[in-house]
Each structure stands twice: as structure tokens, then as C-alpha cells.
Amino acid sequence: MPRMLDVSDEVRAEIGDEEANRLLAGENAPGSYDCTSCRTPGDSEHERTSTVLFIGDETAVLAFAHATCLPSQVVQVTEEQLQGAVRSISGDTVDLDPAKVVPEQAVLGVTSGLVLIAGELHPALVVEPTSPIARPGTTGAGDDFLPLLIEQGFMPLTELSEVPPVQHGWSVLLAMGQLHAVLQPSASGGQPVAWWQAHQPLQVTEGWRAAANKHQQVLMFAAPVGSIGRQPREDLLRDALDKAAAGGKLVGAALPLAGT
Numbered sequence: 001m002p003r004m005l006d007v008s009d010e011v012r013a014e015i016g017d018e019e020a021n022r023l024l025a026g027e028n029a030p031g032s033y034d035c036t037s038c039r040t041p042g043d044s045e046h047e048r049t050s051t052v053l054f055i056g057d058e059t060a061v062l063a064f065a066h067a068t069c070l071p072s073q074v075v076q077v078t079e080e081q082l083q084g085a086v087r088s089i090s091g092d093t094v095d096l097d098p099a100k101v102v103p104e105q106a107v108l109g110v111t112s113g114l115v116l117i118a119g120e121l122h123p124a125l126v127v128e129p130t131s132p133i134a135r136p137g138t139t140g141a142g143d144d145f146l147p148l149l150i151e152q153g154f155m156p157l158t159e160l161s162e163v164p165p166v167q168h169g170w171s172v173l174l175a176m177g178q179l180h181a182v183l184q185p186s187a188s189g190g191q192p193v194a195w196w197q198a199h200q201p202l203q204v205t206e207g208w209r210a211a212a213n214k215h216q217q218v219l220m221f222a223a224p225v226g227s228i229g230r231q232p233r234e235d236l237l238r239d240a241l242d243k244a245a246a247g248g249k250l251v252g253a254a255l256p257l258a259g260t
Helices: 009-015 017-025 081-085 145-152 206-215 234-246
Strands: 033-035 041-043 049-055 060-066 074-075 108-117 120-129 171-175 178-184 195-204 217-222 250-257
Touching: 009 017, 009 049, 009 060, 009 074, 041 060, 074 195, 108 178, 108 195, 108 206, 108 217, 108 234, 120 178, 120 206, 145 217, 145 250, 171 206, 171 217, 206 217, 206 250
Parallel strands: 049 074, 120 217, 171 250
Antiparallel strands: 033 041, 049 060, 108 120, 171 178, 178 195, 217 250
């Protein structure tokens, strides 16, 4: 049965006319799916559905979203993000290279909060995956999340007594007062690419936004799965950060602010 799919010209250009036509005919498209934006179920037989193509350095994964959540589009991401953060793509995944199939992997949980360092409040993002992150191209139960970030220039932290060094080339994208993405340098030297991208722009508090505008930078802290958790208050978040740092499970950097 034909699906109610939207395949944009840019998605068609990437996957080819033959694949696009198979999708529209219902041959390769799932009937039901989990929306890659809002994470709730969708049905391409009964509601308009967008095809969203995530493209990394070597791999491409086709996801589906309610047309009311996202338009059909191509989203450039890092290979690490594809391997470690793209999740809940149900049904058939389309890979431009059949030898590189992307399994269901962890999601990066991002929490915003104000952190007091040396008597001053700083806007912070705390990143914690939902499961261990393996190094791309490897198998096994190891967790390479922190080593991968340290290789990118993030500093191991044993305490939160001073602001961590600036991570040049990275930035935090705020637009219209909402958090959209954490950007990192492109491997090709072009425009920065999203290391993490919000499925829907995240609201931040007025105090967080004011502190970000004051400092023109945001502190990013990262910890392995199970180290921080979802803390309902900033004092509890700080306690969890201190405990992770003391246990050698925290890295951080100051990222310049992009946007307002």
C-alpha cells in the first residue's frame, strides 16, 4: 500500500530516485514507526510522514517523523553521533553502504542548569548517555564515552573549583532563547556540524540565558551512563557533578556561545 510519505528533493538526491520511489510505493517504508522528533508512534499509512536522512562521515540512516513535527530533510551529523546517539529509528533503516548498518544505540541526555564556581554562577550543560558508548567500529561492552571526549580536547575534572578551559572550535547554539545544538568542528574544515542536536529546541530558564549572555560561553560537563541521573534541582545536580568528579567520571570544557 502506498505510504503518506514526504520525500524532499534533498533527501531524494541523497538516496536516489529508485530508493525514493520504493519508499513512496510502500516497499521499504514502515507502516508504523516512532517519530524521530517527538518519540511517539506514527503510521505512514494514515498520516503524513516525513523522511529524515541523518548523514555522518561514512554512514547514512533514514528515519521517519510526523510531518507536523519535522519536514523531510537531510541532517548532517558526525559519525560518532550516528553511532552513539541516533536511536529509536524503527522499521527498516536505509543505509547508503549496506556493510555499515547502524544498530539501535544510546541517546545523549542533556540537562541545563546553573553551576556556582568561584562565587559566580555559570550556565552549564550536563551530558550523560542512556547506555555505554562504544568506540565507532568496535564491539563489546566497554564504555569509551569519556576517552572519546578527552581525545577531542575535553579535560578530566576531579573537582569543580575553577572554570574548565575553552574548547576552541566547539560552540553551543542558542536561537530565539532556546537550546538547539552543541556544534563541533567539521572534519572537512567547513561549517561546524552538530555533535548533539535537540529533536525539539529545549527551553532554558531566564537566569540560565542571562548567565550565558553575560559570559558568552556555556560550560559542558559529560559523564558516563549512571553517573549523574536526572536531578530535579540544581543543588542536587551540583552534588551529582561533585561526586562524579571525585570518582574520576567527569570531563568538561567551556564552549563559546553561538546565537542569543
